[in-house]
Amino acid sequence: GQQLNQSPQSMFIQEGEDVSMNCTSSSIFNTWLWYKQDPGEGPVLLIALYKAGELTSNGRLTAQFGITRKDSFLNISASIPSDVGIYFCAGQVETSYDKVIFGPGTSLSVIP
């Protein structure tokens, strides 16, 4: 079945550093989504990507939809302590109900 892989699994960085994480799959997706989950909360949508090659920014976050439609990456510039959390990529399949499949997540820790 469709499965997403995220790397790295976890990362520890110094405040102010840039962060890069990616998501890959053997399947093609029509939409890529990036969510962040804080402890004890549900995931919150950060960025949505709809076209192969698309590059989209949301403040210090930038994400790209891979040309092959099988991958995506997320960059965070100048990290701050509130960036701590788990980042999930998700791919959406074009069906009658647009099913969304989540990756296993990348855990980010920011050292002040």
Next chain:
Amino acid sequence: EAGVAQSPRYKIIEKRQSVAFWCNPISGHATLYWYQQILGQGPKLLIQFQNNGVVDDSQLPKDRFSAERLKGVDSTLKIQPAKLEDSAVYLCASSPPNRLDTQYFGPGTRLTVL
């Protein structure tokens, strides 16, 4: 605008007992989802409703899990009987009309089965 509401936030039960979770989506959102999130993993879709009809329950363990959304608004998810491996966070989410790419999640219910 009020977010997705879920209750209870925490539940501890013994195996073979029953448990039910409740979700009230954002007003006007026709699509409602239940996800299971095991520790260290991403959310896994259990069931998706469009209004009060089921559009996807392919990953719902139907021998023990059931869900309903009788009036097309709030929803309940039930587990009967619970197993140890059901320990997880159960997330409810909803989407606005024609925006299935945008899901708003509730805070989840953390279930511990002993």
